[in-house]
Amino acid sequence: MASSAAAAAPARAGLAPQNGIFGSNSKPPFAGFMLKTAQQVGSLSLRVRGSVASSPRKLFSPKAAAGAATKSGDRVRIAVLGASGYTGAEIVRILANHPQFEIKVMTADRKAGEQFGSVFPHLISQDLPSLVAVKDADFSGVDAVFCCLPHGTTQEIIKGLPRHLKIVDLSADFRLRDINEYAEWYGHSHRAPELQEEAVYGLTELHRDDIRNARLVENPGCYPTSIQLPLVPLVKAKLIKLTNIIIDAKSGVSGAGRGAKEANLYTEIAESIHAYGITSHRHVPEIEQGLTDAAESKVTISFTPHLMCMKRGMQSTMYVELASGVTANDLYEHLKSTYEGEEFVKLLHGSKAPHTSHVAGSNYCIMNVFEDRIPGRAIIISVVSTLSYHAEAFSKITPLTYMMRSLYVLCFNSADR
Structure with missing residues (x-):
């Protein structure tokens, strides 16, 4: 049952409340094999399995x-x-x-x-x-x-x-x-x-x-995963404009790999957040490649990643312009329909914002759509759990x-x- 706070989400969010934090189409995919700690996402208990590679219903x-x-x-x-x-x-x-x-x-x-x-x-x-x-x-x-x-x-x-x-x-x-x-x-x-x-x-x-x-x-890549899962279906459906896509993303430190690096020392990153790879992060062409394929025309994005003082987890906040006649609720409903049969992509509803703690150690991508205060724009937030390796500092590789x-x-x- 959805919480009263979710049911009372502001009208400007444009997202109709539904039963359950993930919506009425959601089925708990977590029963069965090797259940571990339960995390509370709104009113739903989200369980992270010991092996989070796939759903027990199909995997076994x-x-x-x-x-x-x-x-x-x-x-x-x-x-x-x-x-x-x-x-x-x-x-x-x-x-x-x-x-x-x-x-x-x-x-x-x-x-x-x-x-x-x-x-x-x-x-x-x-x-x-x-x-x-x-x-x-x-x-x-x-x-x-x-x-x-x-x-x-x-x-x-x-x-x-x-x-x-x-x-x-x-x-x-x-x-x-x-x-x-x-x-x-x-x-x-x-x-x-x-x-x-x-x-x-x-x-x-x-x-x-x-x-x-x-x-x-x-x-x-991890950033491209958190970004392409929400944006590719919207681009394909021509629900958002291909210009002025702005992405603000944040990631934990383990993405820099296990090697000792001065920039990743606790005393360098504690109590701090900073941008890196500004205009030059190697995930930019990967993201643009996926969006360009979806649009069948060249897409250029503005993307800035940030390093957070946490072990793992990633949040991407995307600012997009709506196509003519399209509302933020249309984006939400299209994503809901696209991923209705997918085990690991879930949409929150109402005013619920995804947290990286909701997906820590799991295989899930959780997202939600919000109507911006600026007319004709929407905000999409997506989180994944990422722990990745690379020889170079701050190069994130994969969930x-x-x-x-x-x-x-x-x-x-x-x-x-």
Whole structure:
């Protein structure tokens, strides 16, 4: 039942109250396997599962398992390259709790020979292989690979992997289809242009069918995920103008990776917030690529990210101009209709604003739409939980559990919801 505060949302919000914080179409997808702590989002108890890769209703169905085309029956055998970073550790945590995935190989050149539990003690109870150098990895008993290496190194490594492997890459090395644009934003030429031609962008809600037929899936960036999920459907439906899209985004510190960096020391970031990558963040061309595809014409955005003194989590606040005759409520209803069947994209209603704490450690993207005080404009707020890795300070890469879902669609040729 919606709270009285939600039901009494100001009329200018333009969003009709519905039953439940996520609206009347929402079904609790959280019952079943490995329930963990409950978080209160308005009046709804949101549960974060130990493995947040997918919904228990579909993930553990016999039909999905029977359809898995793997060498070991209904289990996909996984290699994690770059397992000693934050991204690798989060993937291992998810996979280790998942009955349909088995970790066979984990690489970490600097920590080769060590037990994973000595690197990440919170995973010491898991039965995992020892870390090995990439050059010593044996892929003969592996079906699929997560590549968690820094950008610029991944292209040549993936180029050398056996062709039978399904691959999900986190490095950002295959996100931009235009290799010239890649060179412009990443500072060096693309080292595997032939692989770029076959890479599929791995945001499952928008590209699920393409992922099913892919060998190489490039996982989306975290900022682009939180931005494209609300904006792409609105652009496609021509509900918002393509000009003057302004995005103010904020992210936690773990996105900068595990390496020691002066700029990320507690004394440098505590009690502070600051913008970075102003006009030059590498997620800009990725976001514009997705919006341009949706609009079928060039879209340019104004995007500024900010670093927050928190471990993880991301909020993107988007300011958009409404198309002629369109209201903020029209945006809300279209997003509600678009994601009605999606397990992991949820809309709040009324005046409820998404918080990063609502999605911490989970696979959810929670959003809401608000009518701006300026006539003809709307504000969209979207939050995701992100923990990512990169060799460079402040370069955010991916919401990890989105990548898990890409691999599930890729390997099981089924829905990930």
